Amino acid sequence: RQFKDVLDGFGIPYTYQGTAATREVLLAEVQAGNPPDIAILPGVGELVEYAADNRLKPLTGLYDPGEYGNPWLPEAEGIKKDLWVPLKVDLKSIVWYREGETPRPAPAPLDAWCAAMGDDGSSGWPGSDWIEDLLLQQAGQVLYARWATGDLPWTAPHVVTAWTTWAHLLAQGSREERQAILTKDHRGPAGGHGLLFGGGCSLEHQGSFARSFYGDRRAGAAFTDSAPLLPGGPYTVKAHEVSADFAALFGDGEQARTMIRRLTSERAQEEWGREGGVFSANSAVPARTGEVEREVGHRLTEQRVPLCLDASDVMPAAVRDAFYEAVLLTVAHPDEPVLPRLKDIQKVQDAQLDRVPRLTGVCGRPQ
Template sequence: MSARPRPSRRLVRTVTVVASCLAVLAAAVVIGVRALGQEPTVTLLANWTGDDETNFRKAVIEPFERKYHVHVDYQGSNAESQVLGADVEAGTPPDVVVLTGPGELAEYARQKHLVPLEKLVNSEDFGTSWATRLTDGHVYWFPLKADLKSIVWYPAGVGEQQRRQAVHQPAEWCVGMGSGATSGWPGTDWIEDILLQRYGPDVYERWARGELPWRSKQVRDAWTTWGGLVGAGGDPDLVRRALKTPYEKASEPVTATPRGCTLEHQASFIRNRPAWQDADGRYEPSAQLIFGAPATRAWEVSGDLVALLHATPEAKQLIRYLASADAQRAWTAEESGFSVHAGVRPDPGDARSDWHRSLALTLRDDRAVRCFDASDAMPPAVRDAFAEATIEFLAHPGHLDTLLRSLDTLSGTRGLTWLPSVCDRGP
């Protein structure tokens, strides 16, 4: 068989130029259609910025746009609660929002700003603590990703005895309370987890639902225990460092020489920070390390929750997509969080590490009790006051009575929306 004649170089060049022009023309058409508002568009507000936003766009948004030919107008903000509140007030809210606070979403649902999701999402794909059914019988959100909070991180090579000794030395704790408009939430995580591990999920849930007073013995004990562990009101330099350090930089001293701190009580997402990557961070359940419990009673968890504000065809399509196993699996593969979708099982071949597989299995353990972050589940006004109070307490623990009394007064305000449940006890 004779070989085919090769095309001339002039012909190849001509074809290449034409192809390039067509590609440029196609891109110009897409841009022009978007500019004219002719391409279907859905607006999405979430808290991912920087690298997280880049990963989210690559893993989730772009595949959706290619598959459904719908443009996603994404806005990422570290102050998304404030942005959403302003947009709702102005009458220009996004179509879809991703928030960490079910308490905040419950308030929007009460005000009729959210669309029920029963016809779009199978809530059985998620546990009841993740896709909560409100008192009106509707489900208004589901998790795109989840994190575990009842854990303490430490550098690889730090032995059990050294960890047990470090627990009782405030300078050994990596603490950073800063988080812009939401500063103080790392302190709320501490108090919530101490209450959960020391008194169990029933007491925790009563408190998170506004039924257990802040001045109760159990809640007061959680505050004072935290204060003792991190040295509230003690060494001025230590307290100042905790108050001024952003939470995402609290772990940086673990890689210093000499090491500046050893332990960090923080959610699973913090393992993605450079310091813990460099230190090959490992974790231990907080119940075992702090209280010496033989077994963990329950786990505090958090999540990024998706809700629908405008039921446009494009927004409903995005909701279905974000609730799908494929989208959740793709985001989990790119992000430090985990999916709790029933169709996304932990991958036994996950090459990331033992700690990642272990956390994934814990989040999916049918025998475990999981309780959603209590402050995130509280009404926004109470949540914000709680976070501010932890900052004041860390600097001035003698103000605790006044702080708890104020929180009790605020929690008793009429018209607040409390969740019916925050704990998922499994089958």
């Protein structure tokens, strides 16, 4: 609703199509020869595939790349620059807890964690965030970036260790508890206050967008870095995982170009942040007020700690989907060996590498 309010303020005619099945709807429209003028996707991996097919129009002159530091403008080998720009971003590698219940800086048992894999779109991504964060804090940004971009095999020791660590945490639960994790919605019950305020758990490994789930209880939520609390730790904070919604142009009409220019403007980014509670990658946008907002903003701009884009968001769609499927299988059967599942994902990845260019610059220190 807040995003549409921003769009309405531009005075540019538009038709907004929102869907949980973003990939399927966009792919069908592109294949039918009727793509949208502008697409906004929760990851840049799919956009690389469209760029490789020369479907995207350059955004040159519509925004100032100098206002975006690392890793917000990743590039792809052999692909033109300026084909996507982040409209909003989120901080990950954090854990939410109820105000006044600060957790000890030590690994927490499964029964402390709010966990659910369900989603309107692709189930399993909340579990992929666990794997990604574990690999990032265990192995660091260099190996993480190699893995995310297809250079480090899924069967590499550090990847296996991250999966095994998470599987050991899941194995603490009963079959019934794991079934609940598989079927529950990650946002909590409809009309409720999210998982964190729904009873039964005290920690939630979720991005900065989680406060939107908490409704009128959001002021009672605080967060801390995930590294000390992750299984197998405590770890030191090696980097923060982040995510972004990227906009790309499929059409080259002047109104569509003007819309991108307005959406990326400092004024629109500040308004959307203020009214919608979102964060901007644009360094020209003033920092938001509020204690939680300042803490998130600090981590998004702190040059000492690198930022890394969500790995599944930079992977080709087929690899990402195989990743999610393996996550769900691990939740259901954490006692089974993880290596066969990782070999299956590797087979999918091997089939993509000759067709889909690899991204670069998915990790970096903000400017």
